[in-house]
Amino acid sequence: MQHRISRRTLTGAALGVLSTPALVRAQDTFPNRPITLVVPSPAGGGTDFSARLIADQLGRALGGSMVVENRPGGNDVVGLTSVLQARPDGHTLLCGYCGTMTGRVAVGTLGGIVPARDFMPIGQITDTPQLFVTHPSVPVNSMREFIAYAKQRPGDLTYASAGVGSMHHLGAELLKLRAGIDMLHVPYRGTGETIRDLIAGRVQFYMNSPPPLTPLVADGKLRALCVSSNERHPGMPNIPSAKEEGLADLDLNVWFSLFAPRGTPEPVARLLAQKLNEVLADPAIRKRAFDAGALVVPSTPEALAARMERETAAWAEVVRAAKITAG
Numbered sequence: 001m002q003h004r005i006s007r008r009t010l011t012g013a014a015l016g017v018l019s020t021p022a023l024v025r026a027q028d029t030f031p032n033r034p035i036t037l038v039v040p041s042p043a044g045g046g047t048d049f050s051a052r053l054i055a056d057q058l059g060r061a062l063g064g065s066m067v068v069e070n071r072p073g074g075n076d077v078v079g080l081t082s083v084l085q086a087r088p089d090g091h092t093l094l095c096g097y098c099g100t101m102t103g104r105v106a107v108g109t110l111g112g113i114v115p116a117r118d119f120m121p122i123g124q125i126t127d128t129p130q131l132f133v134t135h136p137s138v139p140v141n142s143m144r145e146f147i148a149y150a151k152q153r154p155g156d157l158t159y160a161s162a163g164v165g166s167m168h169h170l171g172a173e174l175l176k177l178r179a180g181i182d183m184l185h186v187p188y189r190g191t192g193e194t195i196r197d198l199i200a201g202r203v204q205f206y207m208n209s210p211p212p213l214t215p216l217v218a219d220g221k222l223r224a225l226c227v228s229s230n231e232r233h234p235g236m237p238n239i240p241s242a243k244e245e246g247l248a249d250l251d252l253n254v255w256f257s258l259f260a261p262r263g264t265p266e267p268v269a270r271l272l273a274q275k276l277n278e279v280l281a282d283p284a285i286r287k288r289a290f291d292a293g294a295l296v297v298p299s300t301p302e303a304l305a306a307r308m309e310r311e312t313a314a315w316a317e318v319v320r321a322a323k324i325t326a327g
Contacts, residue, residue, distance in 0.1 A: 034066065036066075036069055036086075040078065040097075041190055044212060047095050049212070055068050061279055076110075084113070084119075090264050090269070090272060094260070097254075098254055099167035101115045103170045104164075109326045121308070122258040125298075126256050128293065129227040129229035129253055130228040131227055132228065133198075133205070134222070135198060150182070157184070161188065165324075166187075168206065171250075171252045195216065206222075207252070210235070211294050214236070229253065230249065234290075
């Protein structure tokens with residue numbers, strides 16, 4: 001069933017928030033063509049997982065279809081720009097990652113894009129502690145042992161990230177500050193490339209949301225050290241929490257959320273938020289996420305906007321303390 005938003009509804013309810021006459025003359029129905037959900041990173045990472053977790057069912061819930069498109073490049077700027085250049089009518093959306101929407105803002109690697117200004121938060125999809133892993137060649141079995149090992153070899157160990165300002169980068173820098181260790185940052189262009197070098201032992205340490213990592217831990221290709229939270233992850237009860245390993249309150253949860261370009265009609269944005277949370281309430285969706293190590297945690301647009309503001313400020317402090325620069 002297609003959800004109709006009449007011209008009268010758009011004109012009456014959204015006239016005060018629409019920025020151009022063209023948007024006031026919005027189409028009679030939404031959606032009236034397939035919706036494109038842009039992932040600004042390569043396939044295989046947490047953003048891609050979260051987008052594909054909801055795409056089919058959300059498209060059907062809206063009475064249409066949704067297609068995921070990976071548009072990586074430029075520290076996610078390529079994908080973000082493609083969404084901002086599309087007509088803001090709800091047919092082009094973004095699956096946003098906290099490292100991009102808050103971390104890269106703090107570092108200043110998004111060029112002229114300001115996520116809080118340029119995108120409308122629709123709702124959160126997943127919110128999950130990161131999994132800290134190392135290559136099995138590193139002779140440690142816990143995060144405490146890894147920290148002790150790193151302290152004996154300042155600057156010798158390497159950690160991987162998906163680029164300057166990513167959550168892997170800023171999270172590892174926060175870990176370095178808290179644990180008093182020194183590791184060399186090795187940035188990559190995406191999760192797939194990062195994991196290939198990690199499995200090969202070219203880098204020793206990495207953190208990411210669980211979905212790309214849990215199969216590799218199960219196969220023995222990587223060794224899990226802990227999760228970045230005060231409590232154990234319910235889907236990985238055998239892996240200790242950071243607090244158990246002496247690192248309380250790291251607050252390194254990774255979230256992925258749905259965004260629309262600023263200027264999208266409010267009735268369309270409200271419908272997207274409503275249908276997203278209906279989809280996330282589906283037990284099958286929640287189980288699929290849980291089985292991969294992700295936790296479905298819906299939110300409101302207002303809560304997501306507040307979280308972005310809070311985390312951008314917090315990461316700005318880490319950037320200053322760690323002397324991180326965009327270059």
